[in-house]
Amino acid sequence: MIWETFMLAQREIRRNMLRSSLTILGIVIGVAAVITMVTLGNSATAQVSADIAKLGSNLLQVRPGQGFHGPGGVRSAARMFTQADAEAILAQISGIAAVAPASSRTTQAIYGNENRSTTVMGSTNDFLAVRNWTLATGRLFTESEMRSGKALCILGATVQKELFGGQNPIGNAVRLQKLTCQVIGTLESKGQSSFGTDQDDFVLLPLRTFQRRIQGDNDVSVIYVSAREGFSTEKVQRNIESLMRERRKIPRGKEDDFNVRDMKEIMNTLTGTTRVLTTLLAAVAAVSLLVGGIGIMNIMLVSVTERTREIGIRLAIGALEKEVLLQFLVEALVLSSFGGVVGIILGLGTAAIGANALGAPFIWSPGLVALSFFFSGAVGVFFGYFPARKAARLDPIEALRHE
Secondary structure, eight states: OHHHHHHHHHHHHHHTHHHHHHHHHHHHHHHHHHHHHHHHHHHHHHHHHHHHHHHOTTEEEEEESSSOOTTTSSOTTSOOBOHHHHHHHHHHSTTEEEEEEEEEEEEEEEETTEEEEEEEEEEOTHHHHHTTOOEEEEOOOOHHHHHHTOSEEEEOHHHHHHHHTTSOOTTOEEEETTEEEEEEEEEOOOOBOTTSOBTTOEEEEEHHHHIIIIIOSOOBSEEEEEEOTTSOHHHHHHHHHHHHHHHTTOOTTSOOSEEEEEHHHHHHHHHHHHHHHHHHHHHHHHHHHHHHHHHHHHHHHHHHHHTHHHHHHHHHTTOOHHHHHHHHHHHHHHHHHHHHHHHHHHHHHHHHHHHHHHTOOOOOOHHHHHHHHHHHHHHHHHHHHHHHHHHHTOOHHHHHHOO
16 A cells, blocks of 8 residues: 555656656755755864864963963063973973973075075974974984074975975075074974964974074963873863962962963864854754745645545545545655755765865764754655645545536
């Protein structure tokens, strides 16, 4: 019986192919929009998480000032840190894997006829550890080179490409303002972050070299701290805050003149925001499913009116009400389910193209696909029930009189 009902539904759908196609269009658009929005939202969330992870594992940033202000990232009135502050964190705080004091400045890097405006960063070898950087070629600074402030540098991938092209930069000299430094290494590329910045566009110098030859003082503008695996970054953050208040002699009750940012906190905030936006967009897109369901109800009511005499004949020769009800429900279900399948294919295809355009990973959810298909079928059953019930309750005598 079910198979015969299904075949009858297919026959009626094929009989009015154009009308049937327009009917399922709302379902197709609704399902495709929901899948596209949710999939792109998941891809964006994964990309943000990956970009934050690239900044460093269990990373905390200690900066002067009460927040991130201006292009330099710190408030000018706040007193800067020193290398001794970084050494105190490493020596007195438990659960620390590495500490890297750093300062930076934008300057012109010149090699031969090529030049590029880039960021010059002064720090230690631990900077590469806390920020998850990997050497591509060359070597790190030695302890004696860092203590003496020797003019050596390590190039990010973008600077290497712009200044040297396909040449090997190791051993060559690059000029940074009035400082000429020898290239001893290059870094693996990390690419562009989700914040739109090129992570590879910088030159790394020993901190003492940067302070003496470029900055002209002993200030440290940021201290990068990497917590050990298994240690709570929240506890490490509280301990750093207590130590810095003590070292900077901040009285009890007075606000900190520095801030400690946990990158996990930032990641949770950003991913939470993308998830909320994804949910809102999916809810808006789901309205199309409601519109598609209303379209199915409208067409099924028209179909009942057109086939009133046919329904009367079936009822007159012994067809049961439940059989007529089932026939129209199956027609509505076939329409909506087919629209759901087409919408799923269209949505996944659109999401894949969008993820590729955004440079984000394509992450699709089998659960979402199954839910979308189930929901499209449920829409058909829900909105098809009223027309089907109307058909099943027709009076056979009145139906046979219908022209």
